Amino acid sequence: MWKPEERIKFQTSPGSWPSKQEALSSRLFSPIKYNNLSLAHRTWIPAMVPWRATENGEVTDAVVEWYERFAHGKPGALVVEATGVRDIPSGPLLRIGDDRYIEGLKRIVDAVKIASNGHTKIFIQLIDFLNIRRRPTKNKYFNRFLDVTEDHKKTLGDTLMTEKTARAQLVALGDDALEQVLTPREFESYSKGYRERVTDMHLPHVCELPLTLPPLFAEAALRAKEAGFDGVELHYAHAYTMASFLSKLNNRPDEYGGNKESRMRLPLEVFKAVRQTVGDSFTVGCRMLTDDCVAGGSKLEDAVYFAEAFASAGMDFISTSRGGKFEDAAVPKEGQAVYPYTGQSGYECMPHYISDTKGPFGRNAGPVAEVRQALRQKGFNTPIVIAGGIHGFNQAETMLRECSADIIGLARQSLADPDWFEKVRTGCGNEVNVCKYTNYCEGLDQKHKTVTCQLWDRVGIDEEGTPLTRDGKRRLTAPTWNSQD
Numbered sequence: 001m002w003k004p005e006e007r008i009k010f011q012t013s014p015g016s017w018p019s020k021q022e023a024l025s026s027r028l029f030s031p032i033k034y035n036n037l038s039l040a041h042r043t044w045i046p047a048m049v050p051w052r053a054t055e056n057g058e059v060t061d062a063v064v065e066w067y068e069r070f071a072h073g074k075p076g077a078l079v080v081e082a083t084g085v086r087d088i089p090s091g092p093l094l095r096i097g098d099d100r101y102i103e104g105l106k107r108i109v110d111a112v113k114i115a116s117n118g119h120t121k122i123f124i125q126l127i128d129f130l131n132i133r134r135r136p137t138k139n140k141y142f143n144r145f146l147d148v149t150e151d152h153k154k155t156l157g158d159t160l161m162t163e164k165t166a167r168a169q170l171v172a173l174g175d176d177a178l179e180q181v182l183t184p185r186e187f188e189s190y191s192k193g194y195r196e197r198v199t200d201m202h203l204p205h206v207c208e209l210p211l212t213l214p215p216l217f218a219e220a221a222l223r224a225k226e227a228g229f230d231g232v233e234l235h236y237a238h239a240y241t242m243a244s245f246l247s248k249l250n251n252r253p254d255e256y257g258g259n260k261e262s263r264m265r266l267p268l269e270v271f272k273a274v275r276q277t278v279g280d281s282f283t284v285g286c287r288m289l290t291d292d293c294v295a296g297g298s299k300l301e302d303a304v305y306f307a308e309a310f311a312s313a314g315m316d317f318i319s320t321s322r323g324g325k326f327e328d329a330a331v332p333k334e335g336q337a338v339y340p341y342t343g344q345s346g347y348e349c350m351p352h353y354i355s356d357t358k359g360p361f362g363r364n365a366g367p368v369a370e371v372r373q374a375l376r377q378k379g380f381n382t383p384i385v386i387a388g389g390i391h392g393f394n395q396a397e398t399m400l401r402e403c404s405a406d407i408i409g410l411a412r413q414s415l416a417d418p419d420w421f422e423k424v425r426t427g428c429g430n431e432v433n434v435c436k437y438t439n440y441c442e443g444l445d446q447k448h449k450t451v452t453c454q455l456w457d458r459v460g461i462d463e464e465g466t467p468l469t470r471d472g473k474r475r476l477t478a479p480t481w482n483s484q485d
C-alpha cells in the first residue's frame with residue numbers, strides 16, 4: 001500500500017475510557033432518529049467485505065457467524081458488506097441480484113437480530129461495479145487480447161506486415177517502446193489489466209447504464225426488504241460504478257456526465273427508483289466520498305453539492321468515506337487485478353499507522369464537518385456517518401459534540417474488537433482490544449482471502465470447536481467476551 005513520504009509512526013492511544021455512568025450520559029450512546037433512521041446509539045459498523053460467501057455469491061455459515069459476532073457487541077447499526085446488485089459471477093462476494101439469494105440473506109438478518117437482542121439495525125450495502133480483468137502476461141495480451149490495427153502496423157514501420165508479424169514484433173518490444181505504439185487504454189490493459197469505465201460510450205452496456213441500473217438497484221433493495229433488512233445503503237463511494245458517475249472524471253457526453261448536475265443525475269434516479277419500489281418507510285441512504293483524492297477527481301465542493309441533493313431527495317442518512325480509487329492504484333502483478341486501495345487515494349480511505357503529520361485518525365473529520373454544516377445551513381437534518389481511524393471514546397464523543405458528524409463508524413476497530421461498543425457502554429473500555437491500523441485485514445482483502453484480525457486470529461486455535469479458515473491457520477471470528485454486566 002502507498003504510504004506518505006513522511007513515514008511518521010503513530011500508535012493508537014484511545015485515551016481514557018468512560019465509566020458506565022459517563023457512557024450512559026454520552027452523546028455516543030444516545031439514540032438518534034431522523035425520518036426512517038432510528039438507532040438506539042450513534043454507533044455504526046461500516047461495510048467490510050470479509051470474502052466468506054460462496055463462489056456463487058451465496059451466504060455461508062461463515063458469513064452468518066461473522067455478522068452474528070459483530071451483533072454480540074451491539075452497535076447501533078451494522079452494514080453488511082458490498083453486495084452485488086447483478087447476478088453475475090464475481091467470486092466470493094455476496095450477491096442480491098436474484099430472488100434465490102433472499103433466503104440466505106435472511107439468515108444474516110435473523111442472526112443479527114437475535115445476537116443483538118433486537119438492538120442493532122441491520123442494513124445492506126448495494127453495489128454495482130464494471131468489468132475488470134486480471135493483468136495478463138505479455139504473451140497473452142499481444143497474442144490473444146490486443147486487436148491489431150493499421151495504426152499499430154504504421155507505428156511499427158510497415159503497413160503491409162501480417163497480423164502475426166505485428167504481434168511478434170509487439171511482444172519483442174520493451175515497455176517504453178510499447179507506450180509509444182499502443183493507445184493509452186491499450187497500454188493500460190496490457191500493463192494493469194483491462195478495466196471498463198462509465199465513460200466507455202462505445203460499449204452499449206455502459207452507454208445504457210442509466211437505463212439498466214435504476215431497476216437493478218430497486219429490485220435488489222426490494223429483496224433486501226423481503227429478507228428483513230432494516231434498510232439499504234447505496235454504494236456511491238470508492239472505485240465503483242455509481243461513484244464513477246459522480247466523479248469529476250466522468251466526462252460522458254450524454255446527460256449523465258460533465259457538470260455536477262449531470263453527474264448526479266443517475267445516482268438520484270437510482271435513489272428515486274429504490275424509494276418508489278421499497279416505499280416511504282424503509283431506510284434508504286448512501287455512502288459517498290467527501291473527496292475522490294485523485295487528480296482531476298471530485299473535491300469537497302462537489303461532495304457538498306451532491307449531499308445537499310441527496311438530502312433534498314429524502315435520503316435517510318449519508319455515510320461518508322474518501323478516496324479508494326482505481327486511477328492511482330498500484331500496478332498489479334501478472335495474474336492479479338488492480339486493487340483500488342493501493343494508491344494514495346486508497347490510503348485516504350483506509351489510513352495506515354505509518355502516516356504524515358495529519359496522522360491516520362479522523363482524517364475525514366474536517367471535510368465531513370463541512371458537508372454536515374452545509375446541509376444544516378440549508379435546513380436538512382440528514383444524519384451524517386463518519387469513519388476513518390476512529391477507535392477511542394473521547395475521539396468519537398468530541399466529533400459528535402463538535403458536530404463533525406451525527407453517527408460514528410468504526411470499521412477496522414470493530415473488526416479488531418466487535419465488543420468495543422458493549423465494553424465501552426458498560427464501563428469496561430479498558431478491556432478493548434485496540435486496533436493497530438497495520439492494515440493486516442486490508443492486505444487479506446486485497447488478496448481476496450478470508451478477512452480476520454491479527455489481534456485475535458491465532459488465539460485459541462487449538463481449542464476444540466473453534467471455527468478456522470480452510471488452511472486451519474486462523475480462527476474465523478473473535479473470541480467471545482464474557483461481559484460482567
Ligand SMILES: Cc1cc2nc3c(=O)[nH]c(=O)nc-3n(C[C@H](O)[C@H](O)[C@H](O)COP(=O)(O)O)c2cc1C
Binds near residue numbers: 046047048321
Ligand atoms: C477488510 C475491509 C473491507 C472493506 N469493505 C468495504 C465495503 O465493502 N464497502 C465500503 O464502503 N467500505 C469498505 N471498507 C472500508 C471501510 O468501511 C472503512 O471506510 C475504512 O476501513 C475506514 O474506516 P476505519 O478506519 O474505521 O477502518 C472495507 C475496509 C476493510 C478494512
